[in-house]
Amino acid sequence: MSYSAIDRENKIIEVLQKKGSASIQELAEILKVSTMTIHRDLNKMEHAGYIQKKHGGVILAGKLTAANKHACAMCNKPVSERTIFIVQFENGEQKRACCAHCGLMIQSQSKGAWQSLTADYLHGHVVSANHAIYIFGSDLNVCCVPSILSFGSRQDADKFQKGFGGSLVTMEAAIHRLHGMMHTH
Ligand SMILES: [Zn+2]
Numbered sequence: 718m719s720y721s722a723i724d725r726e727n728k729i730i731e732v733l734q735k736k737g738s739a740s741i742q743e744l745a746e747i748l749k750v751s752t753m754t755i756h757r758d759l760n761k762m763e764h765a766g767y768i769q770k771k772h773g774g775v776i777l778a779g780k781l782t783a784a785n786k787h788a789c790a791m792c793n794k795p796v797s798e799r800t801i802f803i804v805q806f807e808n809g810e811q812k813r814a815c816c817a818h819c820g821l822m823i824q825s826q827s828k829g830a831w832q833s834l835t836a837d838y839l840h841g842h843v844v845s846a847n848h849a850i851y852i853f854g855s856d857l858n859v860c861c862v863p864s865i866l867s868f869g870s871r872q873d874a875d876k877f878q879k880g881f882g883g884s885l886v887t888m889e890a891a892i893h894r895l896h897g898m899m900h901t902h
């Protein structure tokens with residue numbers, strides 16, 4: 718029995734949704750095809766924005782991960798695509814947070830956090846959390862307080878800040894501030 722190209726793509730997505738990540742070897746074994754075939758499938762899928770290749774393995778791209786709604790791993794609030802923050806672990810596990818506030822808490826408190834993704838508050842697309850710009854403590858309390866909103870570009874963050882206040886910070890600085898606030902209680 719062999720899978721068609723479309724079946725393989727669906728199967729690959731299914732595997733990644735279940736496991737978070739997979740190696741090319743693993744996928745070849747699951748689908749009973751050569752690693753060459755998997756390579757070709759993955760190239761196509763990467764092009765379409767479904768997956769991302771990382772260190773010989775593959776993960777789902779933000780587009781698809783953000784489509785799954787779950788409760789926040791920190792505070793249990795429903796996760797909105799607009800503010801979602803996804804912490805990915807080295808072992809392929811993922812934790813979703815309602816917003817960058819919870820996401821950065823999870824990330825800074827867990828071992829093995831490998832790469833995180835966050836939704837750009839203005840445009841809704843998913844960006845790398847490391848490279849995002851955050852607005853800390855704006856007047857717009859969208860989710861958790863103090864509010865932390867993520868932006869893919871500094872320009873957008875600047876624009877937003879002019880309207881709603883708060884301060885522009887990097888991921889490191891946002892984590893630092895969050896922890897500083899907790900320790901004052
Ligand atoms: Zn939360």
Ligand SMILES: [Zn+2]
Nearest residue numbers: 815816860861
């Ligand atoms: Zn939140």
